[in-house]
Amino acid sequence: MAFRTIESVIAPGNLHFVGDGFRVHGILGREEPLTMKRMSPFLLMDYGPTHYFPPNNGAPRGVGSHPHRGIETVTIAYKGRVEHHDSSGGGGIIAEGDVQWMTSGSGILHKEYHEKNFGKKGGEMQMVQLWVNLPAKDKMTTPKYQNLNKKNITTVQLENNAGSVDIIAGDFEGSKGPASTFTPLSLYNVHLNKGKGTSFSFTASHNTGLLITKGSATINNIEKAPTNHFVLFENDGKEFTIRADEDATILILSGEPIDEPIASYGPFVMNTNAEIKQTIDDFNSGKFGYLD
Ligand code: MN
Numbered sequence: 418m419a420f421r422t423i424e425s426v427i428a429p430g431n432l433h434f435v436g437d438g439f440r441v442h443g444i445l446g447r448e449e450p451l452t453m454k455r456m457s458p459f460l461l462m463d464y465g466p467t468h469y470f471p472p473n474n475g476a477p478r479g480v481g482s483h484p485h486r487g488i489e490t491v492t493i494a495y496k497g498r499v500e501h502h503d504s505s506g507g508g509g510i511i512a513e514g515d516v517q518w519m520t521s522g523s524g525i526l527h528k529e530y531h532e533k534n535f536g537k538k539g540g541e542m543q544m545v546q547l548w549v550n551l552p553a554k555d556k557m558t559t560p561k562y563q564n565l566n567k568k569n570i571t572t573v574q575l576e577n578n579a580g581s582v583d584i585i586a587g588d589f590e591g592s593k594g595p596a597s598t599f600t601p602l603s604l605y606n607v608h609l610n611k612g613k614g615t616s617f618s619f620t621a622s623h624n625t626g627l628l629i630t631k632g633s634a635t636i637n638n639i640e641k642a643p644t645n646h647f648v649l650f651e652n653d654g655k656e657f658t659i660r661a662d663e664d665a666t667i668l669i670l671s672g673e674p675i676d677e678p679i680a681s682y683g684p685f686v687m688n689t690n691a692e693i694k695q696t697i698d699d700f701n702s703g704k705f706g707y708l709d
Pocket of ligand 1: 485
């Protein structure tokens with residue numbers, strides 16, 4: 418069995434606010450080594466570690482109206498509740514344990530903010546937003562949502578009371594996650610009990626990494642990965658192991674790289690600068706709709 422080597426264990430960088438509601442580490446999509454290319458098809462990941470927001474009776478905290486084209490945004494709520502609505506009248510609440518898989522495709526205009534009652538009462542927020550690239554042939558697909566509620570996410574119990582694996586997308590030990598994707602990828606939340614471990618295997622060429630969202634773990638029996646750290650694997654083998662040093666929750670990402678040029682500008686990710694210019698023209702002429 419060819420093992421997958423650890424390329425690096427990366428500490429979280431500075432925290433920054435997205436709008437006034439999401440206090441995040443920019444994990445993927447910004448700096449070496451975790452550029453938009455390196456973890457393709459995963460372009461970008463903002464991770465909001467647990468943060469207490471005090472009660473707020475003003476306008477909901479969050480991000481105001483903004484567009485997307487050419488990508489999918491995947492929002493995972495670990496703690497707290499996020500609400501959204503878009504220019505076509507769609508909307509909803511992403512509560513603890515839920516995942517929203519939004520395909521922006523040809524274009525969507527939306528807002529993302531703290532759910533009203535959560536915002537008023539205040540509380541802890543912990544969330545991830547991932548941007549998944551679309552292959553060139555699907556960038557202009559019709560926008561859609563997959564609302565993956567906690568109860569619809571497939572859970573596999575591990576042997577020896579080691580814990581469980583919530584499969585959001587992809588397959589694990591013969592079980593399949595609910596998300597439909599445009600390219601082959603896997604996305605799991607793994608819960609491991611202290612002292613217990615398990616192994617995972619993904620096609621060697623698929624870009625693979627993990628984020629420790631709770632607790633800490635030892636990877637491949639050698640490398641310690643503390644809370645909020647990202648482990649990037651080489652593409653030199655299939656299998657790796659995780660052992661929890663304390664009760665741990667770990668987000669695992671693996672996917673087939675989309676080997677196409679990336680042209681990105683803010684919330685738009687296309688293949689060429691001409692397509693970005695067209696996207697900006699379309700946005701300015703109202704083709705994404707209107708939303709205050
Ligand atoms: Mn957005």
